[in-house]
Amino acid sequence: MFREIAMGSAFIQCDGSVKTFTQNYTVVSEGEEIRRVYMVNDGLLRAFRFLSDGRRQITHFLFPNDFIGLVDSGSYSKSVETVVESKLTSLSQHKLQAFVRCNEVAWLALQKETRNLLRRSNSLQVILGSLSSVEKLSCFILLLYQQKPESKFVPIAMPRQDIADFLGLTVETVSRSFTRLRKLGLIVSHDSGSIEICSVSALQQVAGIKLS
Numbered sequence: 001m002f003r004e005i006a007m008g009s010a011f012i013q014c015d016g017s018v019k020t021f022t023q024n025y026t027v028v029s030e031g032e033e034i035r036r037v038y039m040v041n042d043g044l045l046r047a048f049r050f051l052s053d054g055r056r057q058i059t060h061f062l063f064p065n066d067f068i069g070l071v072d073s074g075s076y077s078k079s080v081e082t083v084v085e086s087k088l089t090s091l092s093q094h095k096l097q098a099f100v101r102c103n104e105v106a107w108l109a110l111q112k113e114t115r116n117l118l119r120r121s122n123s124l125q126v127i128l129g130s131l132s133s134v135e136k137l138s139c140f141i142l143l144l145y146q147q148k149p150e151s152k153f154v155p156i157a158m159p160r161q162d163i164a165d166f167l168g169l170t171v172e173t174v175s176r177s178f179t180r181l182r183k184l185g186l187i188v189s190h191d192s193g194s195i196e197i198c199s200v201s202a203l204q205q206v207a208g209i210k211l212s
Contacts, residue, residue: 016091018088028068040086041064043082047059071114134181137163141187186202
């Protein structure tokens with residue numbers, strides 16, 4: 001909450017521009033010079049890069065109160081697209097830097113965001129490490145669950161291809177892993193596109209992680 005208040009105030013006080021982007025819209029491209037920094041107000045976005053063999057690797061998903069370009073230097077380190085229609089507030093990098101320089105709370109929030117991104121990157125390395133496909137998917141579901149831990153209903157707004165490109169799996173393997181978790185009685189699928197976690201602790205055991 002500290003991060004959202006501090007950095008969000010920068011976008012408000014510096015007259016950030018609010019815009020709604022349609023589904024599958026490219027907000028920024030990898031290597032593009034940073035001119036504006038974005039804060040997600042509503043929606044869902046994917047951050048990705050293309051590997052040397054042409055495959056797409058989704059590095060993370062962006063949720064409300066996440067940022068684009070906040071800790072990048074010079075150019076955007078990844079491309080970012082909307083998964084669903086999303087509303088973002090943008091601010092020129094120059095204005096944001098000036099605000100942070102004279103606002104200690106915002107500067108501390110920026111440092112915290114840098115640590116959060118490093119932790120997120122480390123989490124991805126764990127997921128893409130020696131885990132099985134079912135363990136990877138369990139980790140992914142728990143990452144989504146952390147967005148709203150007060151509810152066991154987890155919306156799955158992204159297509160299976162996005163999940164596969166994030167976990168380093170094929171679409172077919174992702175589908176089989178969902179089936180496996182359902183047969184184990186760990187999740188229930190709903191027509192709304194969401195899943196219900198039957199037991200968070202049991203899913204954590206399968207994933208091999210414990211939520212803080």
